[in-house]
Amino acid sequence: MSTSEFKQAQHKLLVIPGPIEVSDDVLLANAHPAMSHVSPDFIPVFGDCIRMLREVLFAPNSQPVLTAGSGTLGWDHVAANVIQPGEDALVLNSGYFGDSFADCLETYGAKVDQIKAPIGSKPSLSEVEEALKKKHYKVLTFTHVDTSTGVLSDAKGLGELVKRVSPDTILVLDGVCSVGSEEIRMEEWGIDIVLTATQKGLGCPPGLMVLTASKKAIAAFEKRTVPPNSYFASWSRWLPVMKAYEAGTGAYFATPPTNLIYALHASLTTITKSPPSIEERFKQHVAASDRVKDFIEQLGLKQLVTDGKKDGAHGMTAVRYPQGLKATDLLPKLVAKNIVVAAGLHKQVKDEYFRIGHMGVTVVNDKERGDLKYLLDSIKEALAEAGYKA
């Protein structure tokens, strides 16, 4: 759409760190007529989703698990299957989502230590190394992109560290805001679990929990001495179902969200089978992120992440309001321009910043859509209307 079309559109441009804009072909797939979850027409669609997820994560030997749910449910999968009550977990806390993952692990009986970083930063590799040398952890979790702050963790560095210092620790990447927008070479880097949801870099409506487990993670599950302490999130129930769908036979534990599977199939087909390549897609997210972050800097605004271009995510940017301005000065002016950005989320500073999402079609189809130009122009205009001078 052109700028003038955006201004008149009934649908507001959604540029929050998820849900993100969904392309028309994915929306159409989400309106697929009703299908039996075990029909020969549906089963290979589900199987394809499993196979294409492996491509997105460079994880040919790992096992995807797809169920109705949200990213949050992925934490339950980790807490109820990979770690047993009384075992130790280390949570690298770079914001809101570290706190919550720790709560979830404790709910299922894990003993949790955390390394908490100041707002807008992340625990350093040396801090993590020290912790791993002091105590044996069954599980180490980190938020790849903390949606509350926009910090990007060093997934590759953490993978190398775990391999070197604590090779039987299960390394869990919470990728709710990173899968599809950040490079993740799961097996090469030594990541054991990647969990995410569909409404961010995967470009679908929300409603699916998407998890992928390495052979090492599956082996840890198989060595459990007590059964999983969740029912709906039990791998004892789901792994056979995933294998059956991939083998083309189908199986039943709980009804999969058939329409969302069609939507995911459409989106993953675009991501894995059409230009740009996955690698190029990640580069486009880096370029779009640089463009947003440079623009913010040129306007004289600061990010929540101290060095945003170095330590910030490529699919979102957290921007501090300029002195004297607050959420109600800016966000309604953007809504009036048919643009939806997100308010702050980190409870200690939530009134001091707003968040912009730049993922999926907004980035990859920017040439045709013009989302980014319209977004940045509108932020500049809205700031001026609020009395801010760069």
Place this chain on the structure above:
Amino acid sequence: MSTSEFKQAQHKLLVIPGPIEVSDDVLLANAHPAMSHVSPDFIPVFGDCIRMLREVLFAPNSQPVLTAGSGTLGWDHVAANVIQPGEDALVLNSGYFGDSFADCLETYGAKVDQIKAPIGSKPSLSEVEEALKKKHYKVLTFTHVDTSTGVLSDAKGLGELVKRVSPDTILVLDGVCSVGSEEIRMEEWGIDIVLTATQKGLGCPPGLMVLTASKKAIAAFEKRTVPPNSYFASWSRWLPVMKAYEAGTGAYFATPPTNLIYALHASLTTITKSPPSIEERFKQHVAASDRVKDFIEQLGLKQLVTDGKKDGAHGMTAVRYPQGLKATDLLPKLVAKNIVVAAGLHKQVKDEYFRIGHMGVTVVNDKERGDLKYLLDSIKEALAEAGYKA
């Protein structure tokens, strides 16, 4: 569609006990452009779903809970919130789903007794009364319609029994295959929890867990001495979110499946605000069920439920193959006519019968759609092609 149109249609008529056929307006709503889950445009849509669910269940004082998931997740909600580890639950087992609900309750630490009925029947009220008098149960569960057999439980009778014999027991109706197609007067009958999913009588795609809890059930939750032992299914997390959406403010725990909420809104609007009335809708399901069951009987076939018109569900029928015929003789012939019915599910007899779903638009819009006539004519034809003579 007319019969000839069905024969040529790309989409096969889906007449299994769920997912069911979804009307075009609901499919269109499921293709809604991406929306923020906390936007002022979305929040009242979620709030309306909560309010309309109360109407469907005649439960003005009860609390709906809607999350991404499936009906199965509703069991986790009961097992992790309403009962505590070590407390007693009584499961009335009329098929596959009783076994599974019992497994789920035990996963979270409940001690489970079961009353198992022979295939095609249900525990009698006198058996239940005897059990309730022998031991105090925190929770009593029953499958309203057991999708594996087609048995309909006596929800009203069980409500009266619990009020009389064990008034502080929480009565849980597993309504995955009954809500929307069977009358449920939740508060008048004394049902404390109704759990379901969207892909059956509610006429939506799958992907939402739908639960409604009475004041008594909420009070039992609030009296817990230990926290809920699930994270994603925790009422501590979800109840404040539901109240916030209903109040028009919104709140975040895990991202709701926004598109499915739009789809549910479309479907619940039709169910609660358009003709026929809810009462009339239930009568239409009874009439459609009688028509299917009479037809089956006229063909000389038997149901899994001994007296199907008396004890059978009104949204589905489980039909035994005539002697000498098996699934592969009949089901592919129906598929060739663009009709999808379901195979057997109850493991002891699964090769001996098939299942027909008759719910939602297939029943209520039968005049325009002609689903039922085409279905019954096709069953008759397919049987003849397989060599069966009535």
